[in-house]
Amino acid sequence: MAVCEKIVENVIVAKNRVLKTNQYNQRDCCSAAAPYNHRNFLSFHGGKKLSFSQVDHCMKILVSFDRVLSAPSTTAVPYLEKVDFMKLQNGSDIRGVAVAGVEGEPVTLTEPVTEAIAAAFSAWLLEMKRADASKPLRVSVGHDSRISAQVLQDAVSQGIAGAGLDVVQYGLASTPAMFNSTLTEDEAFLCPVDGAIMITASHLPYNRNGFKFFTNSGGLGKADIKIILERAADIYKSFTDQGLMKSKRKASESIKRLDYMTVYTSDLVKAVRKAAENIEKPLEGFHIVVDAGNGAGGFFAEKVLQPLGAITSGSQFLEPDGMFPNHIPNPEDKTAMKSITQAVLENKADLGIIFDTDVDRSAAVDSIGHEFNRNRLIALMSAIVLEEHPGTTIVTDSVTSDGLTTFIEKKLGGKHHRFKRGYKNVIDEAVRLGVSDLLFNSVGEESHLAIETSGHGALRENHWLDDGAYLMVKVLNKLASARASGIAGGSKVLTDLVEGLQEPGVAVELRLKIDQNHPDVKGGSFREYGEAVLQLLENHIESDPKLQKAPVNYEGVRASGFGGWFLLRLSLHDPVLPLNIEATSHEDALKLGLAVSSAVKEFHALDTSALDKFIQT
Numbered sequence: 001m002a003v004c005e006k007i008v009e010n011v012i013v014a015k016n017r018v019l020k021t022n023q024y025n026q027r028d029c030c031s032a033a034a035p036y037n038h039r040n041f042l043s044f045h046g047g048k049k050l051s052f053s054q055v056d057h058c059m060k061i062l063v064s065f066d067r068v069l070s071a072p073s074t075t076a077v078p079y080l081e082k083v084d085f086m087k088l089q090n091g092s093d094i095r096g097v098a099v100a101g102v103e104g105e106p107v108t109l110t111e112p113v114t115e116a117i118a119a120a121f122s123a124w125l126l127e128m129k130r131a132d133a134s135k136p137l138r139v140s141v142g143h144d145s146r147i148s149a150q151v152l153q154d155a156v157s158q159g160i161a162g163a164g165l166d167v168v169q170y171g172l173a174s175t176p177a178m179f180n181s182t183l184t185e186d187e188a189f190l191c192p193v194d195g196a197i198m199i200t201a202s203h204l205p206y207n208r209n210g211f212k213f214f215t216n217s218g219g220l221g222k223a224d225i226k227i228i229l230e231r232a233a234d235i236y237k238s239f240t241d242q243g244l245m246k247s248k249r250k251a252s253e254s255i256k257r258l259d260y261m262t263v264y265t266s267d268l269v270k271a272v273r274k275a276a277e278n279i280e281k282p283l284e285g286f287h288i289v290v291d292a293g294n295g296a297g298g299f300f301a302e303k304v305l306q307p308l309g310a311i312t313s314g315s316q317f318l319e320p321d322g323m324f325p326n327h328i329p330n331p332e333d334k335t336a337m338k339s340i341t342q343a344v345l346e347n348k349a350d351l352g353i354i355f356d357t358d359v360d361r362s363a364a365v366d367s368i369g370h371e372f373n374r375n376r377l378i379a380l381m382s383a384i385v386l387e388e389h390p391g392t393t394i395v396t397d398s399v400t401s402d403g404l405t406t407f408i409e410k411k412l413g414g415k416h417h418r419f420k421r422g423y424k425n426v427i428d429e430a431v432r433l434g435v436s437d438l439l440f441n442s443v444g445e446e447s448h449l450a451i452e453t454s455g456h457g458a459l460r461e462n463h464w465l466d467d468g469a470y471l472m473v474k475v476l477n478k479l480a481s482a483r484a485s486g487i488a489g490g491s492k493v494l495t496d497l498v499e500g501l502q503e504p505g506v507a508v509e510l511r512l513k514i515d516q517n518h519p520d521v522k523g524g525s526f527r528e529y530g531e532a533v534l535q536l537l538e539n540h541i542e543s544d545p546k547l548q549k550a551p552v553n554y555e556g557v558r559a560s561g562f563g564g565w566f567l568l569r570l571s572l573h574d575p576v577l578p579l580n581i582e583a584t585s586h587e588d589a590l591k592l593g594l595a596v597s598s599a600v601k602e603f604h605a606l607d608t609s610a611l612d613k614f615i616q617t
């Protein structure tokens, strides 16, 4: 165990160095949170995974070390570090670094920060629901498979309990299940809850984490997240040792734990059975492999597919592992798609299904290895939805292909509304189209599907819930109903649905970074700088007869030419201008790349190396 002694020594040195921030954890070393922090830290100390017995041995030493250090103070908490809460906003989510050890990425999502955010959400919820004191509001808390999940779950629970609300912990859960818990009517499961918090950073690396918030009206938007973070900053400043201990005590006395995923998964099972005229096992005999990428989606094989009769052997990476040792859990990721495709082919399966870490994104693979992700997933879902709702509008993100528009409009008879990037933007737009209320600036246009190339998708029939698992339920319904009506051939029915979709020979996304420290940007914002780049590009297009500006476009600059198109836009979150290019041939894609390159060359704070490299190949 010499290795443990060395590690413990390192941990103690590290803990001493960061004692100021760590005192939060050491207020009560006997709580569940303190040893868990160590387990978390130890398990991944130095980037190497230790065995369970090594971790246990180190834990014993460290817990006694904590006993010596912990001496609860009754004064204010001067050791809490200054935090820029607004930097934690990531569109309609909150994201930060929750695990130390990656160079240049200091921890921003500490436990006190997390507790303050949860307390701020609780205060926001109390106002929204205009709650009276007679019946405390309930908030459900779930998490994905990240290694920081337990620590943050404890801190979130303390924030909620400290604000006087009831906490219901679901443990490992999916993001859509958390939203669903605000809609489920089942008092035995303490549902519906008034608010839900999902602890996740989706497909981001292991050291990150974050929060998504829901009420029965859906996920919170940007404006509400801003309000919550502003309030969290005030709460954080006013923390006292006594107050923090009180919230911890309240949480330990009042937390309830429930297996809500059983309710959610049985809803999915019921949805497939209902579509199959109440056959108990409509997927009997189908061989379907699932790839959960070691995220939270492993439940789909055992709790959805198997009860429906499917064979799931060959499914992979179902067990949660927050280090994501096999591939990034993200259907947009090429390696991830290659992995599930290989699993389908090796197992001679009928279908493959892949999820991201928190199961709000998904994709599929047919029996011969064709991928249904990005434009092909949208085409497939559009075909399914347009059979049910002829003529309906399909709302998608901005990076969808021209071929998809032709497919939806000419082959399927629907309308393609290409909107902005961002799943929340896409869903909100689909809702806005359908609401017949002038106040919402509605156009009274029917839409049943809002979907992104990222694999996020929401259906009107499912409360506009952004749910990768429900998208796959629709795919399963199609498989089952085709067989019930005598069509053999397994997933060929799906492949046939997307026949005629024109696919580009070349499709790339190049991400051009804006250097915020460059003298050209200093003093201004990267957004302003990015807007200036886009403006100049637009002027270039107008003076170039070989390029045509897209007549309708909601973000960035999109133009057609050379048998293809490009879109340059500002990233939703980062100081980056993502450039998407699609063309029939590599030469044409290069011409499009060159057009962008020559337009933006004067912008010295824009790192065009990815584009330069593309052009040179």
Ligand SMILES: O=P(O)(O)OC[C@H]1O[C@H](O)[C@H](O)[C@@H](O)[C@@H]1O
Pocket: 421, 422, 423, 424, 452, 454, 456, 570, 571, 572, 573, 574, 578
């Ligand atoms: O604008 P980008 O940096 O390309 O990021 C855009 C993406 O950000 C997040 O991952 C959201 O979950 C996606 O809905 C969105 O499409």
